[in-house]
């Protein structure tokens with residue numbers, strides 16, 4: 001099994017899951033910021049040009065954070081990474097979808113790659129966090145998303161309950177971007193991020209990625 005990843009990307013959540021599972025795996029680092037994921041040879045592996053990308057032992061390729069996370073959870077049931085009960089599973093999927101689709105896909109993506117969003121005029125793309133800019137819009141979306149999730153984390157230490165699940169791996173990667181983008185996390189999400197960093201698997205991956 002091999003995980004393709006890039007510095008500062010959401011792939012860190014999948015790397016954490018691989019460490020939590022504790023079975024052998026390989027990794028390959030890509031210069032995602034420099035565009036390596038969008039050209040050959042990587043596009044021959046994942047034409048979407050995105051990390052995380054997981055190549056499994058049978059050579060098949062799995063893409064999309066939640067698909068990879070769900071597959072890892074279901075193939076390692078003894079680790080309890082995805083609740084078995086319908087309510088717990090639905091809450092985990094709910095968190096994954098919101099982090100990936102809204103906070104990441106709508107919010108942080110505008111901050112990281114404003115040129116891929118409308119409006120395409122120079123003013124809106126280049127005024128940084130100025131009013132009306134794409135980046136500012138993204139920041140507001142992220143802050144609104146975090147504000148919605150924060151009360152949930154006042155009820156339990158992990159994203160959907162008392163134990164670590166794949167929903168925590170997703171929430172973690174988004175929380176980790178907040179200080180890098182000068183976004184102040186609400187109190188319960190900051191506590192969750194701090195809690196995540198105390199997990200040996202998370203600490204190990206952050207050291208491997210050379211990130212704090």
Ligand SMILES: N[C@@H](CCC(=O)N[C@@H](CS)C(=O)NCC(=O)O)C(=O)O
Pocket residue numbers: 008009010011032035037038049050051052063064065066100
């Ligand atoms: N929907 C995808 C999104 C993955 C994604 O956006 N990955 C980013 C890094 S966090 C990436 O590879 N970007 C490279 C690019 O778009 O050029 C998923 O959930 O896995």
